[in-house]
Amino acid sequence: MANPGRCGMVSGMASQTHTRAGFGGRAAGWLLALLAFFLFASLASCIKPVAEAGPLRFSLSWAPSLGVDFALAIDGLSLVFGMMITGIGGLIFIYSIAYMGGHPRLGLFLAELLLFMLSMLGLALADNLILLFIFWELTSVSSYLLIGFENEKPEARAAALQALLVTGAGGLALLAGFLLMGAGGGTMTISALNGSSFAHGGHGLYLPTLILICLGAFTKSAQFPFYFWLPNAMAAPTPVSAYLHSATMVKAGIYLLARLSPALGGTPEWRFLLVGAGTLTLLAGAYMAVIKTDLKQILAYSTVGALGVFTMALGIGGETAAQAAIVYIIAHAFYKGTLFMVAGIIHHETGIREAERLGGLWRAMPATAAAALLALLSKAGLPPFLTFLGKETLLKATLDSPWPWILTGGVVIVSISFVVAGAAVGLMPFYGPGKDYPKTPGRVPATFWMGPLILAAAGLAAGLGNGWMDRWIVSPAVSAVVGKQVQIHSALWHGLTPELGLSALAVLLGFGVYFIWSRRFRSAITWWNPHPPEWVYHAGLRALDAVAIRINRTLQSGYLRYYIIISVATALLVIAAPLAGVAPGEFHLERWLDGHAHEMALAVLMLLAAVMAATAPARMTAIVALGVVGYGMALFFMFFSAPDLAMTQFGIETLSVILMVLVVLRLPPQKKYSSPPSRLRDAGLAIAAGGVVTATLLLATHFPQGSALGDFFADNSYISAHGRNVVNVILVDFRAFDTFGEITVVSVAAIGVYSMIRQPARKKKADNR
Amino acid sequence: MEVILSFLTGSLYAAGLYLMMRRSLFKLILGLMLMGHAANLLLFTIGGLKRGAPPFIQEGMSRLTGDFADPLPQALILTAIVIGFGLNAFAVMLIRRVHETTGTDDLDEMRHADGPIR
Incomplete structure (x- = not known):
């Protein structure tokens, strides 16, 4: 029934909440950014001690009998991830204020972002497998909440569920893998496992452990064939895409593989799994990123490509490859976070996300254009950006690997794709002729462009300060990945090496493809626009639903007697199974003679x-x-x-x-409701259940149990409670609270009976059925 | 005597369960009561059977001595009997009320919570 008065009140309340959340949300955003920067500074203060004196550790006993401790460790690898999480997190909080400004649920959004940031930080610092798993699942949950934040949109809900199910299924495999690893390695502490020789001792549990852990890492980090959830996750608000789905959370799987590589890495199985999945992933990402036109889809697929690169590099193993992975991970966070935020600004200001419908925006948003240009140059891998160093090292690692042609070819292809994709986001919308937009782009507030510009500039600064980076950041991180102390020295100029040639080739080809025949190229190849291997997910979901419905229809019939039958039959089977092995003599039926007539x-x-x-x-x-x-x-x-x-x-x-x-x-x-066959069935089941009770009782009574409690009451009834009737003393003295509860129950029943007698029944209407 | 009471307990369980699988609400409650008896007898039997040795402390003594029946199962069963009575009284009144309201004793006609009852 429509109630205009109430509706008016509700909408009035909603608008009130709106303004309150608007102001409070902004303040909360700044406060959370401060928190994030404070955490960043705390972690930064650990750089020097960690680089000079090794990892910092902290441990609280939690469930020692299960080997679970609240153990944290800060080493070079945790520092890289921790500082990415908190530093980019702070910038994202500021960016969210502008992006989500005025949203009625801004407060909730920020709370969910905070939940994510802290879970991810816990993941990066955990030194216990189970603790890491808990944080891992928390990041999946917060990712679910954030992807589905615009929960009025069905596609956002579907994407959120898909991400949760895919990463959740991987999480289960991961848990099994962790338990196996703990069983095989004899401890749940990660640093202890990394010191053991789990991989090289030829342990029987090694292969299952590796496969299960890889399943967890590959689903989380969107590796082939599980990558389909990541492009769909772009239904999330853009700050989430920039933060979770490019800079941090999707790298959790990469982090885990890097973290465990001293314990698990270096074997042919490891190389086969990681290099194989990584190469397929980077090729799929490279191709899809080029043929997409939606800015966020382009970036999502190029993130998939980058994740493939990281996995491949970790799979190759060794110092050079580990260095390439670490440097590339840092550089990727800088430029991809920037490009996502830029895409968000463009969409927010113009209402358009199609690259080809954008152009000429640099006049309206010069600072954003500058950030985009820096990020593009970084993504293309030009010197002196950090990415350049990452790519050089990566090419060196692939050239030295057992499969130099395939892997180097893959890296060159993905580099070309990065240039094309980067240019589609960083160049196309800003230059060329202006277009007509649904919204006229206004002045972009500083809170909006500040984050991307700082992040892009950081990518440049890190490349210029590579000596400092090598000494304090990269070397400790690489040491953690390879499991021994190493010292990295990189230089922007190596001389004329094959890596430099390949790198330059990729950049030239990339810009060539973009400038000369980008449009024609795009339309020429979009005829092959394969769907990601998502149909397996949908088929699996449908099969699961069908099974669940069938089980539900069988077990939840809605008829009381069938519930009773199922319960009794189940209990019967469980109890009767051990009774099957009892010899007839053990029931001691001869005892029946002791009965009186x-x-x-x-x-x-x-x-x-x-x-x-x-x-x-x-x-x-x-x-x-x-x-x-x-x-x-x-x-x-x-x-x-x-x-x-x-x-x-x-x-x-x-x-x-x-x-x-x-x-x-x-x-x-009384009427007879049931048929003779059903009576026979019920009687059979009932008699069987009664027989099981009899058998159990016969076995139990043959071994009379002395009751220590009975002796206690026998000794103390008179002395302590001054009663000679021991049963009564138990009821009113030793267990008086029980009896009090019993009185209450009987009183409640009496009240119920009384009310049923007093209140007249409401009659059923005869014509209603 | 444990053997005979074991068989009796099993029979009471069987009869109670059989009644609980009926479609009639009255039989369901009847079965519940039989199950109550069966459970009490199970506890009583398993607690040990003693003839002529109730757990009373004799005049002039300060504790139970010699052979005596375990008082603890008895206390538990006493509680169960009383609670069981509360349940049964409520259930019996419920039979009456359900019949007054729906005009039937058939559980299958009471499956729909949003059914004909207004």
Whole structure:
């Protein structure tokens, strides 16, 4: 029913929340940026001690019996990732203020970003496999929340779920791999495992461990064939794409492989898996990045290509390849984060994300254009940017690898693609003729372009200051990856080497492709626009749904008796299985002779009464039979030294029978609802269950258990509680709180009964069915 | 005597379970009550059976001595009997109320929470 008054109130409240979140959100954004920069500075203060004296460690015992400690370690590799996470995180918080400004849920957005930043930082610092896994899953969860942030859009929800399921499935494999690794290596502490010879001792668990851990890392870092979730994750707001899905989270898998490479790396299996997946991934990313026209899709696929490069480099192994991976990872964070933020600014200001519908924007946004140009030059790998050093080292590593032609060819191809993709984002929108836009681009606020410009400039500064970088950042990180102390020296000018030639070739070809026949090239090859191997995901999801529905229909029939049947049958199977191996003699049936005649007669009477209660056609007969069983119980209590129980049972049985008779007198005669076959089935199941109870009881009673508690009560009832009837003393003294609870239950039941008697029933309408 | 009571307990369980698998609400409650008896008997049997040795401390003594029935299972069963009665009384009134409201005793006709009841 429409309620105009209430609707007005709700929208009024919403707009109020809006303004409040707007101001509070901005302040919170700055505060979080400060927090991130503070963490960055704290980590930066560790650079010198780590480089000079080795890793810093901190450990709190958490679950020592399981080998789980809250153990953190800061070494060169953690520092590289930690500083990327916090430094870029701070810039992203500032950027978000402009990008998401005025969004009613800005506060939630920032909170989710904070959750991600802290989880990712924990991942980079964890020194225990289980702790790392927990942080790993937390990054998956925060990524899910952030991809689906615009939850009113179905494609955002689908992309979020897909990312969660793919990385979550990988996470399960990872957990299994970690447990195997812990079992094989004898410890869950990563630094201890890295010091052991798990890989080279030819351990039987090595291969399964490696495959499971690679599954986790490959799904997280969007490697072939799991990369499809990453382009779909571009449904997230752009700050998220820049932060999680290019600069940090997607590198978690790379980080893990680098972190564990001293323990797992260097074997033919490792090389085969990582180089194979990395090469396929970089080729797929290189191709798809060139044929896409949406700015964020271009960047997403070129991120896939870069992730392939990192995996390949770690797969090759050795000092040079590790150096290439580390330098490239840092450089990639600088330029790709920048380009994503630039794409976000362009989309925010013009409403367009198609590269070919953009142009001439440098006048409206000069600072953004400058950041974009710097990032493009960095992405192309021109000196003196850090990327140039990364690419030189990478080419050197591939030329020295066992498969120089294939891998070097792959690197050259992906470098060409990077130039084309970078130019499509960094050049095309800014130069050439201006276009018509749905929104007229206004002045871009400083908070918006500051982040990308700082990040792009950092890429340049890191390249110029390569001596400092080598000594304090790269060398400790490479030492952590190769597992021994190394000292890296790189130079922007090596002389005329084959690497330089290949690098220059890639840049020239890249710009050539872009400038000379970019448009024609693009339209010429888009006829082959393959879909990523996503159909496996969809087919798997459909199959899972079908199985779940079938199981649900079987187990959740909606009929009470089927629930009871399933429960009883399950319990029966579980308990009967161990009973199958018991020899008949072990039940000691000869003990039946110790019974007295009157006891046996009573037992037979009760048995007959039970059968009668179960089968009587009239309700009154069944009640009488139930009464016989109840009074029989009382008699047995009396025979076997339990007079209190006997008294209580007599009284209560009498009350029960009276109550039932009073109620049943008002009911119409009983009908038969079930068919003979179903009665037979139920009787069979019930008798089997009863048989299992009997068998269990026979076995249990043959070994009478002495009761220490019984002896305690026997000794202390009179001395401590001054009562001679021990059962009563237990109830009202030793276990008085129990009895108090029992009184409460009975009172509640009494209130329920009373209210049912007093309140008239609402009659069912006869014509309603 | 444990053997005979074991068989009796199993039979009570069987009868109770059989009744609980019926479609009639009355039989379901009847089965529940039989199961209550069965469970009490199970506890009683497993706690050890003693004839003529109730856990009373004799005049002039300060503790139980000699052969005596374990008081702890008895205390537990006493609680169970009383709680069971509360449950049964409520359930029996529920049979009446359900019949007054829906006009039926058939559980299959009560499957739909949003059904004919207004």
